[in-house]
Amino acid sequence: MTDTSKQETILGQLRGILEESSSVEPDWDSFCPQSTIESLGLDSLTILDLLYDIEEDIGIHLEAKEVLNVSTVGEIIDMLVAKGA
Amino acid sequence: MPTDSSIPNQRVAVTGMGIVSALGIDEDSVWSQLLEGKSGIDQLQSLDTSKLKVSIGAEVPPGLLEDALKTLGRRSVDRALDMAVVASAQALLQAKLISGDGPFDDKDVSVILGTGTGSAQSYNQAYNILFEKGSHNLRPTTVPRCMYNAISAGISLQFRLTGANYVIVSACTSATNAIGTAFRMIRHGYADRVLCGGADGFFDPFSFGAWNNIGALSRIEDPKKACRPFAEDRQGTVLGEGAGAIVLEAYDKAIDRGAAIRAEILGYGESSDAAHITKPSSKGQAKAMQQALKDACIDPSEIALINAHGTATPGNDSCESESIRRIFGHHADRIPVVANKSYFGHTLGASGALETIASVKMIENRKAPPNLNLENPDPACDLNLVKSEPISIDIGPIMKNSFGFGGGNGVLIINPSKV
Numbered sequence: 001m002t003d004t005s006k007q008e009t010i011l012g013q014l015r016g017i018l019e020e021s022s023s024v025e026p027d028w029d030s031f032c033p034q035s036t037i038e039s040l041g042l043d044s045l046t047i048l049d050l051l052y053d054i055e056e057d058i059g060i061h062l063e064a065k066e067v068l069n070v071s072t073v074g075e076i077i078d079m080l081v082a083k084g085a
Numbered sequence: 086m087p088t089d090s091s092i093p094n095q096r097v098a099v100t101g102m103g104i105v106s107a108l109g110i111d112e113d114s115v116w117s118q119l120l121e122g123k124s125g126i127d128q129l130q131s132l133d134t135s136k137l138k139v140s141i142g143a144e145v146p147p148g149l150l151e152d153a154l155k156t157l158g159r160r161s162v163d164r165a166l167d168m169a170v171v172a173s174a175q176a177l178l179q180a181k182l183i184s185g186d187g188p189f190d191d192k193d194v195s196v197i198l199g200t201g202t203g204s205a206q207s208y209n210q211a212y213n214i215l216f217e218k219g220s221h222n223l224r225p226t227t228v229p230r231c232m233y234n235a236i237s238a239g240i241s242l243q244f245r246l247t248g249a250n251y252v253i254v255s256a257c258t259s260a261t262n263a264i265g266t267a268f269r270m271i272r273h274g275y276a277d278r279v280l281c282g283g284a285d286g287f288f289d290p291f292s293f294g295a296w297n298n299i300g301a302l303s304r305i306e307d308p309k310k311a312c313r314p315f316a317e318d319r320q321g322t323v324l325g326e327g328a329g330a331i332v333l334e335a336y337d338k339a340i341d342r343g344a345a346i347r348a349e350i351l352g353y354g355e356s357s358d359a360a361h362i363t364k365p366s367s368k369g370q371a372k373a374m375q376q377a378l379k380d381a382c383i384d385p386s387e388i389a390l391i392n393a394h395g396t397a398t399p400g401n402d403s404c405e406s407e408s409i410r411r412i413f414g415h416h417a418d419r420i421p422v423v424a425n426k427s428y429f430g431h432t433l434g435a436s437g438a439l440e441t442i443a444s445v446k447m448i449e450n451r452k453a454p455p456n457l458n459l460e461n462p463d464p465a466c467d468l469n470l471v472k473s474e475p476i477s478i479d480i481g482p483i484m485k486n487s488f489g490f491g492g493g494n495g496v497l498i499i500n501p502s503k504v
């Protein structure tokens with residue numbers, strides 16, 4: 001799988017997770033790697049639920065301290081790719 | 086009522102109301118169905134009842150809540166919180182304390198809500214994870230999702246309400262206790278505006294399963310006939326989900342800002358039976374009614390209508406009738422009595438809010454809806470029960486009763502708006 005298609009696959013998985021667990025209703029049509037964490041309604045607490053769901057659905061464990069400083073979805077995708085997703 | 090002249094004694098107005106119920110999520114359609122005698126009770130759709138004794142309840146029609154949440158830019162979090170958010174948005178909009186769908190500015194409004202089962206849906210989800218995956222796999226947000234004050238906290242966050250924020254838990258009396266507490270906060274000068282009411286959503290396997298086994302639910306299979314308040318052939322109550330939100334406000338300050346005043350809360354009484362965990366006590370109920378009348382400075386003869394707790398359980402309705410007779414004596418021959426639970430179902434900790442909203446609609450329209458399924462009134466319920474048609478009612482205060490498991494009783498006196 002190319003890096004681009006891998007990233008697109010993970011983006012789709014993240015969208016699926018967020019559609020189930022986010023407490024807000026973002027504009028999914030514009031959901032992309034540049035989407036900000038803030039626009040998805042995630043804060044320092046609810047991002048922990050995202051990590052929980054990533055581990056459940058994608059099988060990769062990310063530490064909260066790794067993720068708390070990221071600002072976009074693309075940065076999370078990069079971390080997942082780096083960990084073997 | 087405090088008599089010390091240094092304690093403020095402000096009038097308290099109702100300036101906004103919002104409702105989420107099996108009869109719909111706007112007060113006008115709810116009111117028209119009440120007058121038409123249409124029950125919101127039906128076969129339950131949201132959970133598997135195949136192994137349960139009871140398969141009926143009053144659910145919010147599918148899609149309504151989800152669409153309303155989407156308008157507010159929210160997704161479902163927990164059933165009780167979702168319903169509370171939608172009802173609160175309606176009430177705050179009507180009171181003109183917010184405009185549009187957000188984002189909102191900080192407002193000095195308190196939020197005091199009642200609930201019987203709290204975040205029941207979230208608890209049920211957490212139990213599933215606990216039993217399937219173990220306690221080490223519980224979601225990181227299990228605590229904020231499941232804490233009982235998640236409902237009031239969620240409302241405060243959504244609408245940026247910066248006054249007090251807490252939940253009152255007293256089973257079926259919860260919302261009436263919350264409204265009564267809000268009333269006292271404003272009357273005695275601790276707050277100018279309070280969003281109050283209640284929410285309960287418990288059509289999940291744990292909560293509804295538990296209620297199935299306590300023996301308080303009607304086993305009549307026809308959903309429209311199952312809830313029969315004050316009828317001789319009543320068998321038990323029928324559960325319903327819902328939320329009611331009411332904006333209470335210092336009367337003079339509401340007038341100053343040009344708010345429309347829909348009604349006035351005149352008094353509140355509360356008591357505890359201290360007798361039995363589930364069996365009601367006429368002595369305790371009567372004490373709360375007496376206190377509410379005294380607090381409102383009115384005589385029993387002035388009451389225009391009693392909106393009863395009226396659960397349709399064998400124990401409650403005869404006990405409540407005895408309590409009303411204790412306080413009202415021969416005036417009970419004349420004062421009409423209605424019960425709303427055959428419409429909304431018994432919404433437990435939300436019931437006092439839904440039924441207070443219905444009471445305000447009765448005051449405004451000078452009409453009372455019929456009591457459903459009352460073909461054979463129980464001789465032990467010797468009251469002036471409204472029959473199968475709506476009636477006109479006198480202009481005057483309404484008494485709203487709520488009683489709960491645990492022995493808590495709460496009674497409100499709601500008056501027409503008078504400048």
